[in-house]
Amino acid sequence: MTKEPRPVEELSIWADAQAMLTKARKDGVRTAWDRLEAQTPHCTFCDQGLTCKNCVMGPCRISTKEGSKRRRGVCGADGDVVVARNFGRFVAGGSAGHSDHGRDLIEVLEAIVEGHTDAYRITDEAKLLRLAAEVGIAVDGRPVMDVARDFVDACYADFGSRRKAVMFTARVPEKRRALWEGLGITPRGVDREIAEMMHRTHMGCDNDAPNTLLHAARTALSDGWGGSMIGTELSDIIFGTPTPRASRVNLGVLRKDQVNILVHGHNPVVSEMVLAAAREPQMIERAKALGATGINVAGLCCTGNELLARQGVPMAGNHLMTELAIVTGAVEAVVVDYQCIMPSMVQAAGCYHTRFIDTAAKARFTGAIHFDIHPHNALEQAREIVGIAVDAFAERDPNRVEIPGEPVDILTGFCNESVLAALGGSLNPLLEQVKAGNIRGFAAVVGCNNPKFQQDSCNVGLIRELIKRDILVLVTGCVTTAVGKDGLLVPEAASRAGAGLSAVCKALGVPPVLHFGSCVDNSRIIHLCALIANALGVDIADLPVAASAPEWYSEKAAAIGMYAVASGISTHLGLPPHITGSKAVTDLALNGLEGIVGAAFMVEPDPVKAAALIDARISAKRKALGLPR
Ligand code: XCC
Ligand code: SF4
Numbered sequence: 001m002t003k004e005p006r007p008v009e010e011l012s013i014w015a016d017a018q019a020m021l022t023k024a025r026k027d028g029v030r031t032a033w034d035r036l037e038a039q040t041p042h043c044t045f046c047d048q049g050l051t052c053k054n055c056v057m058g059p060c061r062i063s064t065k066e067g068s069k070r071r072r073g074v075c076g077a078d079g080d081v082v083v084a085r086n087f088g089r090f091v092a093g094g095s096a097g098h099s100d101h102g103r104d105l106i107e108v109l110e111a112i113v114e115g116h117t118d119a120y121r122i123t124d125e126a127k128l129l130r131l132a133a134e135v136g137i138a139v140d141g142r143p144v145m146d147v148a149r150d151f152v153d154a155c156y157a158d159f160g161s162r163r164k165a166v167m168f169t170a171r172v173p174e175k176r177r178a179l180w181e182g183l184g185i186t187p188r189g190v191d192r193e194i195a196e197m198m199h200r201t202h203m204g205c206d207n208d209a210p211n212t213l214l215h216a217a218r219t220a221l222s223d224g225w226g227g228s229m230i231g232t233e234l235s236d237i238i239f240g241t242p243t244p245r246a247s248r249v250n251l252g253v254l255r256k257d258q259v260n261i262l263v264h265g266h267n268p269v270v271s272e273m274v275l276a277a278a279r280e281p282q283m284i285e286r287a288k289a290l291g292a293t294g295i296n297v298a299g300l301c302c303t304g305n306e307l308l309a310r311q312g313v314p315m316a317g318n319h320l321m322t323e324l325a326i327v328t329g330a331v332e333a334v335v336v337d338y339q340c341i342m343p344s345m346v347q348a349a350g351c352y353h354t355r356f357i358d359t360a361a362k363a364r365f366t367g368a369i370h371f372d373i374h375p376h377n378a379l380e381q382a383r384e385i386v387g388i389a390v391d392a393f394a395e396r397d398p399n400r401v402e403i404p405g406e407p408v409d410i411l412t413g414f415c416n417e418s419v420l421a422a423l424g425g426s427l428n429p430l431l432e433q434v435k436a437g438n439i440r441g442f443a444a445v446v447g448c449n450n451p452k453f454q455q456d457s458c459n460v461g462l463i464r465e466l467i468k469r470d471i472l473v474l475v476t477g478c479v480t481t482a483v484g485k486d487g488l489l490v491p492e493a494a495s496r497a498g499a500g501l502s503a504v505c506k507a508l509g510v511p512p513v514l515h516f517g518s519c520v521d522n523s524r525i526i527h528l529c530a531l532i533a534n535a536l537g538v539d540i541a542d543l544p545v546a547a548s549a550p551e552w553y554s555e556k557a558a559a560i561g562m563y564a565v566a567s568g569i570s571t572h573l574g575l576p577p578h579i580t581g582s583k584a585v586t587d588l589a590l591n592g593l594e595g596i597v598g599a600a601f602m603v604e605p606d607p608v609k610a611a612a613l614i615d616a617r618i619s620a621k622r623k624a625l626g627l628p629r
Contacts, residue, residue, distance in 0.1 A: 006037075012320065012455035014485060016251040019404035020324035027400070029348050031323050036451040048581030049083040055203045064581060075203050083582035084209035084216075085201040087558075090577065091216040092197040094559030097339055098520050099159070099190045099227020100362075101267050105234035106155045108269055111375035112238070113149045119273060119379035122148065123240040127417075131233055135167045155230050159190045166190065166226035171530045175539040176568060180221070183596065185214055185566065187222035194219055209585055210592075217566040217597065224563030229523035235306065239268050242309040242415045242517065244422075244510075248407035249484035251321065253314035254330045256403060258296040259287045259393045261386065262316055262325055264345075265337035266518065268306035270359045270373055271299070273382035274335050275307060283383070287390045295390065300325060301340050302518035305480055308412050309517045315410075318456075318478035319449035319553070323348050329400035333389035338363035340448070340554065353395035355388050410489035414474075414514040415521070416528050422508065427535050434544070437629035438500035440470040441544030441618035444516075444525045446560065447552040448478045450575070453605075456482040458550035458574045461607030462614075463488060467512040469615050470498035470629075474528075477519040479550070488513045522560050526567050536625075541568030541598030544621040546614040548572035550607065561601065570599040570617050572610050 008021040011033050024031055045051045045061040052073050053059040060073030062082050072078050077085075111117040122128055125144055128151065133139045137150045158166045165186045169177060180186045187193055197219045200206035206215070236242075254260050261278060263271035277283060278295040287295050298316040299307050307313035316325050319340060325331060326348040333355040334345060346367040349356040358368040359381070369388065371381045423429045433439045443466050449455050459482040463473050467488070475483055483489055488496065494505035497512040505512050516524050525547075526540075533540045547564045549557045551574050561571045579585045593600040602617075604610040622629065 006033075010454060011451070013457050013460065014250070014455065016405040017321060017324055017455055019402065020251065020327045023402055024324065024327045027327060027351055029323070029327055029351050030344070032320060032342065032344070032451045035344070045581070047578060049086045049578035050079055050581035052077065052082045052085070054085065054201060062581070077207065080209040080582045080584045081207050081212075083579050083585045084212040085206075087577060087579050087585065088197050088201050088212045088216045088219070090555050091559050091562050092194045092219050094555035094557065095190070095219050095223035095227065096194050097556045098223050098231060098559065099194070101339070101520060102227040102229075102231030102234070103159060104267055104269060105231055105238065106152055108238055108375050109148060109155075109234055110152045113145055113152060117375040117378065120238055120375060122237060124237050127233070127241055128237045131237070135170075155234070158226050158230060161189050161192045163188055166222060168225045168229045171527055172225065172567070173530060173533045173539050176541070179597065183214060185218040185221060187218055187226055190222045190226045193222040209582065210588060213585065213588060216562055220559045220562035221566050223559050224523055224526055224567065228520040229527070231520040232517070232523045235268055236415075239272055239306075240310050241417050242413040243418050244411060244413040245312040247308055247312045247314050247410055247412050249315040249410055249481050250405050250408055251316055251325060251328060251403060252405040252407040253296075253298050253316055254325070254328055254403045255296045256330065256401065257293045259292045259294070259390050260331045261295065261297050261389045262300050262331055262334045263297060263303050263307065264300040264322060264334055264341055265363075266302040266306075266339045266520070267337045268303060268310070269378070270335065270337045270382070271303040271307050273373070273378045274385060275311060275313060277379065277382040277386040280383070283386050283390065286387070287393065290390065290393050292390075292393050295386065302477055302520075303337060305477065305518035305521070308480070309415070309515065309521075310413070312412065314407065315481050315484065318481035320451060320455045321481070326352060326354050328403050329397065330403050332392040332396065333357055333385065335359065335385055336363070336365070339556070341365070352400065353392055353397065355392050357385055357388065359385075408485050408487060410484040410515070411491065411511055412489070412515040414516055415524050416531065419514075422510070427532060431532065431535060433504050435627055437622075437627065438470065438504050439472050440500070440622065440629055441472070441546070442474060443471050443545065443614055444474045444476070444522065444547040444564075444569075445479050445550065446476045446519065446522055446547065447549030447557045448554055450551045450553040452575060453551045456485070456551070458605065458607045458610075459483070460486045462548060462550050462610050463513060464496070465608055465611030466614065467497040467501060469611065470500040471615070471618060472501060473513040474516045474525055475513055476516050476521050476525070480515050483513050484515075489515055519556060519560065522564075526564065526569070529567070529569060538625070539568055539598065542621060542625060544618040544625070544627070546570050546572065546617050548610065548614065550574040550610065565593055565599045565601060566597050568598045570602065572602045572604060572614055574603075574605050574610070576603045
């Protein structure tokens with residue numbers, strides 16, 4: 001007997017998701033929720049991090065039972081070592097993802113400097129010059145392209161083995177840098193730390209769990225202050241630094257009367273070109289010839305966040321909406337770069353007229369239409385892609401189209417530069433509000449969806465609670481779409497915040513939740529923390545700030561959490577990583593790290609309880625700084 005499927009209301013809090021889950025069942029499209037059910041219960045050894053496959057004397061499953069003969073693997077590694085090694089590689093995977101993305105932007109800037117592309121250009125020259133000067137490159141009187149060439153070299157050098165510290169660690173408060181130095185976790189080079197983690201976790205190397213975890217911190221720091229930060233800064237230089245602008249979210253941003261193209265993945269390098277091609281008059285004419293009124297580009301996941309923050313392109317959905325967006329039957333093409341793209345989307349697309357197009361040699365999907373996009377051919381390739389989407393419009397079956405819900409308004413485009421500009425060039429007005437207790441602190445709520453949660457219940461539930469407690473929230477990644485759909489990314493949402501925060505937001509005309517970009521843009525948030533700490537003459541760990549990834553799923557989210565904690569920002573997770581098989585590792589993550597780096601992880605699936613934990617943290621930090629409330 002087959003089990004009744006779970007009611008769609010239990011799977012997501014959103015009406016648009018529920019409608020598409022119902023349609024998916026009718027259309028025979030399987031989703032992540034169905035597949036999770038098929039995978040449940042998960043293997044307990046794997047879930048707790050106690051499986052090791054690092055060599056072929058194994059695989060080994062470590063038992064934690066007292067007296068068991070299987071308390072050690074064939075090589076003799078115990079549960080602590082296996083858990084730490086697995087977690088170390090997990091963090092290295094995430095750091096590699098963000099940082100390789102960052103490197104792709106260096107290659108684009110290099111192509112601009114070398115004159116190998118007309119598709120890309122330096123949009124924010126002032127930012128390039130400012131950053132170049134910041135890292136010690138001579139700027140005055142030099143041609144911009146010469147400065148850019150030196151900056152490209154400086155960025156590449158951050159990936160290598162010759163530096164004592166990645167360049168942007170100069171932004172970190174001195175006290176924290178000294179702490180890292182003392183612990184031996186100053187991030188030296190992005191590729192170096194990642195490679196060293198792979199080395200350490202080979203059989204017979206680092207067999208001391210705390211030592212492995214310290215290197216996990218170092219690896220993550222090379223992402224946060226290295227690869228991700230380079231990704232963010234170069235994206236601003238090439239595509240422009242975000243400024244506040246209006247946009248809209250949810251599946252309702254898809255258009256019945258237009259060619260719909262969804263961009264999905266992470267890097268703006270491809271999606272910006274697709275957008276540019278879709279705006280060309282001859283493309284729009286081609287769409288009109290087929291009966292469409294135009295071409296609508298909308299975002300999914302983080303490349304969506306990149307286009308949203310810089311161009312105001314609407315956001316169709318976050319991680320768990322990606323399959324459901326196809327189920328609308330209204331999508332002509334999904335164009336992907338890399339990361340967080342469920343391979344199942346190829347099958348989902350195959351159930352409709354939707355073309356699934358991949359664009360990177362390093363992220364190919366069997367069954368997809370493949371383009372190999374490089375800086376020198378990006379715009380021509382993007383034009384071909386948009387052409388394929390437009391032609392697919394002729395095959396759309398109106399009887400299978402259902403676009404649920406109305407778009408919700410949001411305000412986007414916040415970043416350190418735009419916040420500083422809004423404050424008149426200095427953080428002081430903001431800090432005065434913090435000192436007075438109108439803003440009690442800051443929380444960065446970031447990350448993904450995970451079908452183990454009712455979609456967005458924890459993301460939204462936590463943020464609603466935090467703003468009530470006068471905690472200003474910054475969001476990135478897939479949490480953006482969640483709060484956006486809840487109506488919290490508009491200035492009018494100030495009325496849903498506590499009295500203090502509400503008054504500040506009303507005075508400034510900003511929402512109580514600020515959209516700070518994509519996942520690599522969490523680097524903006526640690527940079528902001530460093531700016532505030534430096535302005536106050538304290539360490540980041542002394543600030544009334546916290547981070548949270550309520551519904552996280554990915555290796556990248558683990559890297560972000562790890563660099564946040566190692567930077568002194570306590571971080572809440574809605575569910576634990578695969579470490580619970582080791583008491584030593586779990587204790588270290590939840591408690592021990594506090595004494596080492598001044599911050600630790602908190603794990604709590606209930607959003608209201610999580611808000612209380614974050615609030616308690618912020619209160620303690622305020623008290624230590626001698627601040628009221
Ligand atoms: Fe991926 Fe960045 Fe997570 Fe969304 S939030 S599911 S990592 S797209 Ni980073
Ligand atoms: Fe087993 Fe050790 Fe090999 Fe891991 S490294 S598979 S624990 S023998």
